[in-house]
Amino acid sequence: xxxxxxxxxxxxxxxxxxxxxxxxxxxxxxxxxxxxxxxxxxxxxxxxxxxxxxxxxxxxxxxxxxxxxxxxxxxxxxxxxxxxxxxxxxxxxxxxxxxxxxxxxxxxxxxxxxxxxxxxxxxxxxxxxxxxxxxxxxxxxxxxxxxxxxxxxxxxxxxxxxxxxxxx
Numbered sequence: 001x002x003x004x005x006x007x008x009x010x011x012x013x014x015x016x017x018x019x020x021x022x023x024x025x026x027x028x029x030x031x032x033x034x035x036x037x038x039x040x041x042x043x044x045x046x047x048x049x050x051x052x053x054x055x056x057x058x059x060x061x062x063x064x065x066x067x068x069x070x071x072x073x074x075x076x077x078x079x080x081x082x083x084x085x086x087x088x089x090x091x092x093x094x095x096x097x098x099x100x101x102x103x104x105x106x107x108x109x110x111x112x113x114x115x116x117x118x119x120x121x122x123x124x125x126x127x128x129x130x131x132x133x134x135x136x137x138x139x140x141x142x143x144x145x146x147x148x149x150x151x152x153x154x155x156x157x158x159x160x161x162x163x164x165x166x167x168x
Contacts, residue, residue: 003016003019003020003023007020012043013043014040014041014043014044014049014052015040015049015051016040017036017037017039017040017043017052018036018037018040018049018051018052018055020036021033021034021035021036021037021040021052021055021059022055024036025055025058025059025062030059030062030063030066033055033059034056034059034150037052037055037056037059038052038056038149038150040052041053041056041149047110047145048114049114050110050111050114050115050118050121053107053108053110053111053114054107054108054111054118054120054121056104056107056148056149057103057104057105057107057108057111057121057124058104058124060100060101060103060104060107061100061101061104061124061128063097063100064096064097064098064100064101064104065096065097066097098131101128101131102131103147103148103150104124104128105125105128105131106140106144106145106147106148107145107148108121108124108125108128109125109137109138109139109140110139110140110145112125112137113139113140
C-alpha cells in the first residue's frame with residue numbers, strides 16, 4: 001500500500017519501483033518483481049543505478065531454478081544464495097534455464113561496470129562461470145543490456161530505451 005502511494009506521488013522515482021520489486025520477489029510474485037525492476041531501470045534515464053540491475057540478476061537466477069509448480073527447486077539450494085549455483089549442475093530435478101543465467105551474467109557485468117567494488121556481484125558472477133568459460137570483464141554493450149531486459153515481454157516496452165552515448 002505504501003509503495004503504491006509512493007508511486008502515485010512520484011511515478012518517475014526509480015528506487016520506489018526497485019524496492020517494491022524486492023518486496024514482490026520476497027512474496028514470490030516473480031512476474032511483478034520483474035515488471036517493477038525493469039520499470040526502475042527505465043526510469044533511471046542514464047542506467048546508472050546498479051540496484052535494480054543487481055536485483056534483476058538475482059530474479060533471473062531464481063527463475064532459472066523454478067520447478068514446474070513455480071516454486072524454487074530447493075534440492076539445488078538456489079533460493080538462499082546465488083553462490084550455490086556452481087554446485088547444482090548434476091543433482092537438479094529440472095533442467096536449469098541457462099538463458100536466464102546468461103541474462104543474469106549480463107546484468108551482473110553491468111553492476112560491476114557501475115560499481116567495480118560490488119563484492120556480491122563479483123562473487124555471484126564468478127559462481128556463474130560454469131555456464132561458459134569465456135566470461136569477460138568488459139562492460140556489456142547497450143544491445144546486450146537491452147536484450148537482458150526482455151522488454152518485449154512488457155506491454156509498455158516502447159518506454160524503455162538505452163541511454164544515448166552507451167557503447168553499441
